[in-house]
Amino acid sequence: MSETEAPAAPPRQAGIVLFGVPVRFHFTFLILVLFVVLGGLNDKKSAAQEALFLIGLFLSVLLHELAHALTGKAYGVRTIEIIMYPIGGVARLERQPEPRAELRIALAGPLVNIAIAGVILAVQGGPAAVAKLSDRPDSLLLRLAVWNLYLAAFNLVPALPMDGGRALRAFLAMRRGEAAATRIAANMGRVLAVIMGVYGLFHGEVIMALLALLIYMAASHESAASQGKMLTQGIPVRSAMITDFRTLPHGATLREAADLLLATSQQDFPVVNGAQVIGLLDRTSFLRGMAADGPESYVAGVMDRGFLKLDPAADLSEAVPALNEVGACGLVMEEDRLLGMLTVENVSEFLLLRKLGVEPKA
């Protein structure tokens, strides 16, 4: 379907790896399989033919996503993974590309489908084959050509999260800035979703109604992510971090951690050995430790040693996705020195104060 920016995710179940890009299958991919098989049964086609057709369709979608990934690579944007969904598939890019690159990355996918259809039609007899397309062709290859044209057309709809929406966003971003461009393209997605949803419900098209819901959620997610990014862009982590906080010595027990948890409003505690930070005790590991080993056990046994480290000069727009990923808090460190802590709540408070006109430090 489209390419999307995303923070690095932990590796999930194994799939295949093509050109260095992991490919996974979303369980809803089965819906597409079911849909095509049921459609084929109605038309009394053989199961073998249906299977071949499905494989062809699957390869078309995969080539579409690989086109996004490889074009991204040409612009220096890595693809974390390709996930195959029934409505196409998603190439998750490590970050949102520059508008000029995004335009090309977005269009590369649908262009591949148009090319596949073109090649099939050329091989199948050129104009004569094109003429046959309108009356539901029986030929496997011609059906594949038709579906590739469907895929291209659907993906070129100028609304987020479709490729056409990304192309539109990139095109508008060059003229009106990224925030306005994303807002417009995401609103197009919401409008499209409402129209599709209403149509689907009134005509009993369940799959279309579900698709509409997915599009609506994805469009809303895009616009929220863009707003968050806009609000936090250009602000260093140092400005928003908590500088007044308590730490726990590495020899502390969970009982001492409990006392501190009650005495302060802090939820996460850096665990230190002298000036050196050796871990982070968050609420979840605290509770887990209490339940498993009781209050006399040591914080060093349950703390997180692989905690998130943030550079004080790093941009907040990059730190926030990382915070969301770990789900708790990050420690702001310069070399080995602990300068502060950063949590999602405290970033929200910082943004609120800023909105009220309180300027950030530094």
Ligand SMILES: [Zn+2]
């Ligand atoms: Zn696409």
